[in-house]
Amino acid sequence: MSKEKSRSHSTPHRQSQGGKDFRKRVQRSKSQTDAPAVQPASRPRAGNPSAKPGIMLKAGREKSLQRRHPWIFSGAVECIDGAPASGDTLPVRDAAGNFLAWAAYNADSQITARVWSWHEKDVIDKAFFRNRIANALAARRALGLLPSPAGGGGAGGEGARLVHGESDGLPGLIVDQYGDVLVMQLGSAGPEHWRDTFADILQEQCAPVCIYERSDSDGRELEGLPKRCGVVRGTLPEKVEVTENGLRFAVDVAEGQKTGYYLDQRDNRALTGTLAQDKDVLNCFCYTGGFSLYALRGGAKSVLSIDASEGALELAKRNVELNGLNASKAEWQCADVFGALRKLRDQNRKFDLIVLDPPKFAPTAAFAEKASRAYKDINLLGFKLLRPGGLLFTYSCSGGISDDLFQKIIAGAALDAGVDAQIVKKLHAAADHPVLLSFPEGAYLKGLVLRVAG
Ligand code: SAH
DSSP states (O other), X not given: OOTTGGGXXXXXXXXXXXXXXXXXXXXXXXXXXXXXXXXXXXXXXXXXTTSOOEEEXXXXXXXXXXXXXXXXXXXXXXXXXXXXXXTOEXXXXXXXXXXXXXXXEOTTSSEEEEEEESOTTOOOSHHHHHHHHHHHHHHHHHTTOSOSSTTOSOTTOBEEEEEEGGGGTOTTEEEEEETTEEEEEEOSHHXXXXXXXXXHHHHHHHOOSEEEEEEOOHHHHHTTOOXXXXXXXXXXXXXXXXXXXXXXXXXXXXXXXXXXXXXGXXXXXXXXXXXXXXXXXXXXXXXXXXXXXXXXHTTOSEEEEEESOHHHHHHHHXXXXXXXXXXXGEEEEESOHHHHHHHHHHTXXXXXXXXXXXXXXXXXXXXXXXXXXXXXXXXXXXXXXXXXXXXXXXXXXXXXXXXXXXXXXXXXXXXXXXXXXXXXXXXXXXXTSOOOTTOXXXXXXXXXXXXXOO
């Protein structure tokens, strides 16, 4: 990964609001080494102010664009002609003046521009975006991933990620569907500029009762954009629900994390459910109870769920009720997982199946070292709490931690815990979170199912 890429910060992944304590810890120790977590954007040189607005790259810096990676880092830019505003669409040219792409400019970001199109003949307008969004919906429909009809799922309808940013050719735009409500998240200056256009198109193509905006991801700050949340179209129903594999989940689109729910773990939660029969289950970072509900429905003997967010746990308990599941088998703890796992170890508690699904400890590769320690810590404790033959479902949604590194961390944790373990399955985000081949950053969620020796 190039030095510039290691500073990237806007992959469309999870927020870690609940992980603030951990982030504070990381940032504190970072400042001790005088390495700022985020460097201020180094502005590219201004070119000819009276020329047509456009971006000229430094000689030899066109290569990543030729491989169709959609980000243009400030360090690759020779100069910016004209006086463009953030959000404007600009042509990007190589040092010899050859056209490379149309991209959304952001004066305040280290990612100076994000590509909308690779074709000079394209006009970036409402029709262009109508087409892109229709393509994203059609791809999901073709794979049987679209609640049918889109937006017509009713209050308790199914959910899907309808638009997954860069991987759908729409950098910075996330759209999640929960029944007949859409939640839109704008992560960079391009989609910010086209906000109303996107809302119009989504209304036209999906006919939801409400489009709610949750443009409050951490990444916006790094893009120089203020946080913005609220209703964009229609009216937000008092209760929003999503049905997933027959389980009902109340979703707090206004106050919940991310867009209100973690659709990416849908298939992985289902897998956990199929393996939970008669097991003592521990679900760490449980949020609104996703993995816990599947385990309860799957016949778990007991399910202990831990999260630092009081609000998330309230909703989790409501979700157990909503599904008529046996609440007496469920135990809830509002606690910091790092400390709670140590307590469980000291109490000599043992489990047959453990889920560790923490927030992103490493939003960028700059955080990888500290984050590795945190991942190792919780996984080491997880291994120690498992009975022989037990299963560990362990995840990382950190853009700054690669698949290889994650596996190495887990191997180190098993070694230090003194257990032999096998990988029995590798897991990723559900298929409505596709990964564009030229944008490997899209594969932020990685999971391992491990079985410790019996
Ligand atoms: N597994 C969930 C998603 C987890 S999101 C699902 O399937 O829906 C991460 C969760 O970790 C959030 O709910 C957040 O509140 C919680 N969290 C973050 N840091 C924590 C900490 N140190 N201790 C406990 N919970 C934490």
